[in-house]
Amino acid sequence: MKRTLILTSALVAAGVAAQAEELAVMSWGGAYSKSQVEAYHKPFTEKTGVTVIDVVADNPATPIKAQVEAGNVSVSIADVEYADAMALCDEGLLEEIDPSIFADAPDGTPAMEDFLPGAVTDCFVATIVFSTIYAYDDTKFPDAKPTTIADLFDLEGFPGKRGLRKTPKVNLEMALMADGVAPEEVYDMLETDEGVERAFAKLDTIKDEVVWWEAGAQPPQLLADGEVAMTTAYNGRIFSAAVAEEKPFVSVFNGQVYEYDGYVIPLGAPNQERALEFLTFATQTQQLADQAKWISYGPARKSSGPLVGLYEDGETEMGPYMPTAEANLEVALPSSVEFWADRNVELSERFNAWLAN
Template structure:
């Protein structure tokens, strides 16, 4: 009898607890998904550590799955068990998650904090709000670094040095995908940035870009992980190579390698949060509370203390200070710094959503020849 009674009581308590949770109570654990490495560390130090200090008893679990986030979220959704609460993805992936109905649509001005001077979130993020589901965090760029000791007396100033194997003989590393490489090829083939995408939409334009890449094909090492180019540069395996600007920052400033930045025609891209669709109420309440804190003006500026990516809010830029460990000013290392952003282009999300499958098939076939 006693046992039955006890079980009944426990059941009642559990039900009561579940009800309490549903009443706007915030979950005690939150699963955040990111890229691992230095980037995730910068998020932990700027966002989750201060947030956990404010919320005792909260447990944040990290999952380093951002690279496969879209596929995994789709699989979780099909299995009916989404275990992630907030996911860091690049803008192109956020759009696809939004298209597939896997990410929640955000009402920016009610969900996110306004800037300290009262500017609404929508205005503060401005045109970086590229999707209804995507809360931008940082602006990063894919750009080139070169070995200062291998380029002789005339260090390159233009991205077209990549295609100039006479002036700069040696291997160069490029990403094993068409995005950005096709644009650079056309720009260096004399096409203006305004015409690049019109041209890339045609077979002739695609062939022209591949023909330009063909001129350096034997000198290219193709990378697929962001850590490859920094390693190739550090070992002197390549003379120049493309990668994310934050990776180059750490090669140059933290590892003190003889490498310099070539910001010319860097490709901007955005990285930020999405919240999976249809989260249970208590987890959603937690995530909403977190995301409001983690994307406010000060927090976005704080992240730049740990990694050289530009904050996505206009109001954060003046607050960017010194690197937390190295003590150097971070502003001149931001891809968005006026000195660095004379020639730039933004990842063309709409174009690549349409043409990615087609051009990638051609690009891979060309690589395999």
């Protein structure tokens, strides 16, 4: 009897400890963080008793770099863009992740064959494929509608302010595509001085009408407030505003730039054992498919695709809103991690100088 009481007390104590345990995960906020909370955080807490704390940043890569360099890391996991993950990993600011922790697909396909190509690296595991598109307020254009990337730069045919992210990345690529460069030739063009000048020259044509944004939640708000008629944006943010909030916003995938986004563990992160447990859980086939119920980003595992169904409203088919839908890939560009790893500092300096003039 005494032995039973001791064991029971130990189990109760362990349960209380687990319930009190917390895991801080940094992400981008808004509709995107909500999709993670619903698909990953809540089910993980239900399974383990560990409370997942959602920490929001405009771009998590920035505070993660600062925390690691200061030796004061407060979050266990961060959600970052693929290019930022590669840069942080190269600088030795991330923990390496053993790919053997990832679960196989339900049919037994090994995890590393099931993830999309390049989705898992030494320090990073992708969860989604997202894209930067542009969107417009349908009420601003009652007659002719924007349909191509060139229309984003056509102030005469489609007058009104434009919203662009305050960074050279994506803007330079879109500028060249709008200027007639085929997607497969964009990065070769940007490797030349002439190509860079051509991109900035195209941006010059709308510069005076640009409202610059920095956080993912801003573009839908800029449209809603009437501050811009069109804006580049993360595709999932516009989907959420249009479908969940019934805003009159239309997404244009022509000229989209798509890439991976996913999780990293900062070097020296607290509670790393639980962090790895969370990564294993969140990147399972079903969890990745479940996230797509809340936001229109494509899952990073092949086996998740067929499980993507309806939006949370129970009516909207998510497939056509994914960056990876066949029709949305007709004029589309995969972002080059290698290019931006090599040229980001140089082109950011060039971009900032251009902004200042």
